[in-house]
């Protein structure tokens with residue numbers, strides 16, 4: 384069966400050149416511990432340094448500001464927890480947004496139960512934070528602002544540079560989760576004005592289980608979560624995962640190399656898909672911002688259909704997508720992102736996300752459109768929410 | 780995560796539709812939780828002659844609706860009342876645990892349809 388992968392926000396395939404470099408560090412003499420002084424250790428340390436340089440160069444940082452971690456989740460946890468406790472004497476107020484990934488939201492919630500005050504900023508119907516709301520939320524106790532660069536469910540790109548300027552003016556530590564944006568839109572730590580920034584390798588054709596936390600020099604931040612050895616300049620204990628870090632470095636290099644060209648190509652595909660879906664199917668809405676959205680991100684709500692049933696039907700035809708419906712999230716609630724954007728529960732249950740990637744083509748989009756048509760018809764015909772008047776067909 | 784039986788009933792659901800002038804209708808669920816099922820029955824001589832459903836929901840919701848209609852069709856009211864959530868799930872070779880509660884409502888919809896039929900009989 385023809386297989387099309389439209390779920391690149393969940394994860395991406397490992398780029399063959401990344402796999403090749405990683406393989407090199409799983410074989411032969413390249414197994415050393417970078418903390419060892421001998422020959423084997425030095426090979427590993429060299430590889431670690433090289434990867435660090437690639438990452439620093441890509442985001443406009445210096446090598447001393449790059450910490451390798453085990454995931455985007457770990458980077459978010461370490462960034463927020465560390466900044467909160469390091470600044471504890473200056474204040475206890477943390478600001479974040481309602482549409483953050485759970486790696487941020489749940490960390491902030493945990494801090495709240497340990498005596499921190501938390502403001503969760505609302506978003507508009509596009510999932511966008513308003514800079515005026517950020518400003519209004521700041522108090523003399525505010526020590527940390529954490530807002531994501533681009534949202535993983537609806538693709539909306541936040542006004543990070545503006546928030547960064549504001550945070551700098553007020554001398555508030557600013558963390559940005561750039562897990563979804565890196566490799567798709569420019570991520571430069573100075574342009575964005577961030578103190579802390581999280582990345583995850585598997586979202587841009589690198590391996591899973593490796594992430595990065597950028598910590599700007601001079602930021603009041605210490606690691607507060609993981610105690611042990613002196614690795615990563617005493618900021619992240621544990622022997623480094625060299626093959627994964629090497630893969631991460633290579634993936635970073637490849638991601639920035641062709642970013643302009645690839646983004647343009649993806650935007651063309653994205654906009655064609657959005658236009659065709661909205662033209663062909665009634666009762667469908669684009670979710671997220673129409674223009675300020677990730678180049679590869681397509682997301683909708685289909686009224687009168689539940690998301691999992693669309694996902695399963697597409698999967699049976701070889702097309703992999705995702706949905707924020709309750710059934711697919713493993714909880715009873717649909718996506719907190721769509722609910723924060725003002726969608727009622729029954730509409731949020733009909734969400735469908737298609738995130739494009741480097742191997743997707745025009746033909747893939749055409750194939751999807753052809754396959755989707757009978758699926759929508761079939762599921763809506765089965766839906767008790769669909770009235771005949773909605774279907775524009777004469778009542779029996 | 781779903782059994783082959785579930786996928787079969789999801790993909791080729793039996794008895795989809797509505798019955799005009801039916802003997803009873805049962806509706807369960809709500810849009811908030813993301814599953815709504817409506818079951819229509821046609822009863823003659825105490826036997827469920829015809830049964831149809833309409834469902835908004837996930838794979839498990841559609842498959843259990845389909846299965847319950849298959850199990851109830853041709854049964855007497857008394858036999859149909861013995862169909863439970865568990866027996867529907869068993870017939871489908873099981874459901875993932877998180878689906879047992881939220882999406883396995885079809886037996887309830889059937890019982891409500893029967894209740895609706897019985898209430899209308901009493902009024903006659």
Ligand SMILES: Cc1ncc(COP(=O)(O)O)c(C=O)c1O
Nearest residue numbers: 454455456484486535562563583
């Ligand atoms: C915005 C965002 N932050 C954090 C994460 C977590 O990254 P990881 O899966 O590497 O822990 C994800 C991935 O799902 C994400 O989309």
